[in-house]
Amino acid sequence: MKFIETKLKGCFILEPNIIKDERGYFMESFNEQTFEKGTKQKIHFVQDNQSYSSMGVLRGLHYQTGNHAQAKLVRVLSGEVLDVAVDIRPESDTYGQHITVLLSGENQKQFFVPRGFAHGFLVLSEKATFFYKCDNFYNKESEGGIKYDDLDLNIDWQFDTDKLIISEKDQSLPNFKSARKAW
Template sequence: MIFTETKLKGCFIIEPKIINDERGYFMESFNEQTFEKGTGERVHFVQDNQSYSSRGVLRGLHYQTGEHAQAKLVRVLNGEVLDVAVDIRPNSETFGQHIAILLSGDNQKQFFIPRGFAHGFLVLSEKANFFYKCDNFYNKESEGGIKYNDSDINIDWQFDVDELIISEKDQQLPNLKIAKKVW
């Protein structure tokens, strides 16, 4: 696997070694030792989640606060999404900055997002299966979120805003300036 740290410290793009032959392909999607060596982080994942969405569905930007904060290792099983992480660590040099990564079933890239980041994704293909590992269990009282179109973050979702499909809950999220604090 190839681990590439992004401009946001602690966020890594992970490219697996894919072995192709006449039968299809094989790849190792996670190996704890390889992950720790590649990221320098010891992360114990405790929960796997999966979602299925159609083109234009935007989920996020979500995070968990305090002792329930979550690191995530995300990937797309099939389809294509624009995956976004926003640094919301209060003392970070890159606070409020984001990174957007194209994840697909074809490129098989994964994205590691440590604790202290808001996360969301937009489905670009007709359908997409999105899979992610979390290092902490979900806790409803600790959930937080930031509105997808916060002008201070200025995410280019590369999609016509009139075609977005966003839950009522996500449409009501606050801007970063007034969002629930991470710590």
């Protein structure tokens, strides 16, 4: 597995070693020892989540606060999404900056988003199955979020905004400056 640290310290793109032959392919999608060596972080994942969505569905930008903050290792099992992480760590040199990563069932890339980041994704294919591991359990009282079209973040979702499908909850999220603090 290849680990590529992004401009946002602690965020990594993971490129698996895929062994292909006439039968199909094999890959190791997660190995705790390899992960710790590649990221230089000791993370213990405790919960797996999966969603299935149609083209234009935008989920996010979400995060958990305080003791319930979550690191996530995300991937796409089928389809294609634009995945986004926003640094919401006030002490960080990249506070308020974001990165986008194209994840698909075809490229099999994964994206590690550590604690202290807001996260979201947009489905670019007809359908997509999105899978992620979390290092902390979900806690409703610790939810935080930032509106997807925040002017300060200026995220290019690479999609016609008139065709986005966004939950009522996500449409009512606050802007970056008004969002609940992560810590």
